[in-house]
Amino acid sequence: MAAPDESVVHGSKASPKDLPALDRLLREAAPLVAEHGHTLVAKEARALLDALRTQALAGALTRSDLDGLPAALAARVQARMQPAMRAVLNLTGTVIHTNLGRSLLADAALQQVLALMGSPNNLEFDLAAGGRGDRDELIEGLLCELTGAEAATVVNNNAAAVLLGIAALARGKEAIVSRGELVEIGGAFRMPDVMSAAGATLVEVGTTNRTHPRDYEQAITPRTGLIVKVHTSNYQVQGFTAAVDEATLAPIAHAAGLPLMTDLGSGALVDLAAYGLPAEPLPQGMLAAGCDVVTFSGDKLLGGPQAGLIVGSRAAVGRIRKYPMKRALRLSKLPLAALEATLRLYLRPERLARDLPTLRLLTRPQDQIAALAQRLLPEIAAAVAPRFTVEALALQSQIGSGSLPVERLPSAGLAITAVDGRGRTLEALATALRGLPRPVIGRVQDNRLLLDLRCLEEPALLTSQLTVLKEALS
Numbered sequence: 001m002a003a004p005d006e007s008v009v010h011g012s013k014a015s016p017k018d019l020p021a022l023d024r025l026l027r028e029a030a031p032l033v034a035e036h037g038h039t040l041v042a043k044e045a046r047a048l049l050d051a052l053r054t055q056a057l058a059g060a061l062t063r064s065d066l067d068g069l070p071a072a073l074a075a076r077v078q079a080r081m082q083p084a085m086r087a088v089l090n091l092t093g094t095v096i097h098t099n100l101g102r103s104l105l106a107d108a109a110l111q112q113v114l115a116l117m118g119s120p121n122n123l124e125f126d127l128a129a130g131g132r133g134d135r136d137e138l139i140e141g142l143l144c145e146l147t148g149a150e151a152a153t154v155v156n157n158n159a160a161a162v163l164l165g166i167a168a169l170a171r172g173k174e175a176i177v178s179r180g181e182l183v184e185i186g187g188a189f190r191m192p193d194v195m196s197a198a199g200a201t202l203v204e205v206g207t208t209n210r211t212h213p214r215d216y217e218q219a220i221t222p223r224t225g226l227i228v229k230v231h232t233s234n235y236q237v238q239g240f241t242a243a244v245d246e247a248t249l250a251p252i253a254h255a256a257g258l259p260l261m262t263d264l265g266s267g268a269l270v271d272l273a274a275y276g277l278p279a280e281p282l283p284q285g286m287l288a289a290g291c292d293v294v295t296f297s298g299d300k301l302l303g304g305p306q307a308g309l310i311v312g313s314r315a316a317v318g319r320i321r322k323y324p325m326k327r328a329l330r331l332s333k334l335p336l337a338a339l340e341a342t343l344r345l346y347l348r349p350e351r352l353a354r355d356l357p358t359l360r361l362l363t364r365p366q367d368q369i370a371a372l373a374q375r376l377l378p379e380i381a382a383a384v385a386p387r388f389t390v391e392a393l394a395l396q397s398q399i400g401s402g403s404l405p406v407e408r409l410p411s412a413g414l415a416i417t418a419v420d421g422r423g424r425t426l427e428a429l430a431t432a433l434r435g436l437p438r439p440v441i442g443r444v445q446d447n448r449l450l451l452d453l454r455c456l457e458e459p460a461l462l463t464s465q466l467t468v469l470k471e472a473l474s
């Protein structure tokens, strides 16, 4: 009988005995060990051999599977060194997308982080006096200049700012809030819970839709420590409504010797209406109206890193800064460096729509986005054919992060439809897009996959992946 030819041998079943010993595999993978060290490579080699053994015992391993084991090992090691946190393309149409990392940092902020984080710096060192400094001082002057505040401090995020503000000003006392402002911001950040976490007793006044000045006045007692206003940034109550604005509430608070704190949520630092965007209340306006403390996020409309900004009167901010919890909530040097660089951009308002990605994306003209959609249409249509068809269309972007919830920005993009009309087919496309080296995140609506191109500033990041996409779909 003739010996079986090579291809038959390769196609034949492999048994666990055919697997190389760990040592042999590691010797064959010597360059990999030289690069990554023994520990990681050996761990992955063991895991690889275990997986192959299981496969062999199930009769599901062929000898050809054993070719190129060093390459398979290299792929495993590489995958382990790949960070889980990755850059994606946000084509959801929501510009400040909380699940996708909110605001993109400006170049100036990125450069500052890069320049400072690999080097010692003056985080808490007074270069003039040569002694210990305070990290707040690095940005307090800027924040005061930009908002008109007497004093400012920063913490880890706005949730921390609200928690700290209430704790510092109303722990063991009552804090008055309108029922219409007892918001949940998402991620279980509910005003009533924050109150109890801060050790303050919540006193609700008014009703869901209407609260009047006398509601606040009647709730003030010797036990009251603080009046809190919350900017209801993630929803809107419409119809028969009344709320007491800060300018009306501040004299009521101050007549009783109480501080007034406003949680602005997003807190733009410039008038967005000047850029053709829906207006958003500014911290400077809140301070001018008489608020003692105003808190807002660093990574929403401000366009910086995650941070909680606290601006206000010297007395109130001083109490907040001295409160022990501040130490646990302080901002680390990494976002602080990015925040300072971002705030400096606000010294040049004329350049802001160019330099600050969040504002640049929010103000991107619809015709420009529509032209991009037209330009990309043929390439994308070719990549997803024949199972999908693509059309360019007008879309509505959202600002996101609870900012200006009912406002929409005229935008444009592509709608992809499955020829077979099945939701599963469309889901497979969405999965393939998320599986790309730079995952593409769109949104499914009305049985179509929509790609809003507002946030696609570098189209090559998408088009360079279309060959991979086409393969993934075939």
Ligand SMILES: *Cc1c(COP(=O)(O)O)cnc(C)c1O
Residues within 6 Å of the ligand: 157, 158, 159, 160, 162, 185, 230, 231, 232, 233, 234, 263, 264, 265, 266, 296, 297, 298, 299, 307, 308, 401, 402
């Ligand atoms: C977003 C938001 C917060 C929380 O801010 P983070 O920076 O995400 O911690 C608090 N209050 C309001 C009104 C908000 O919109």
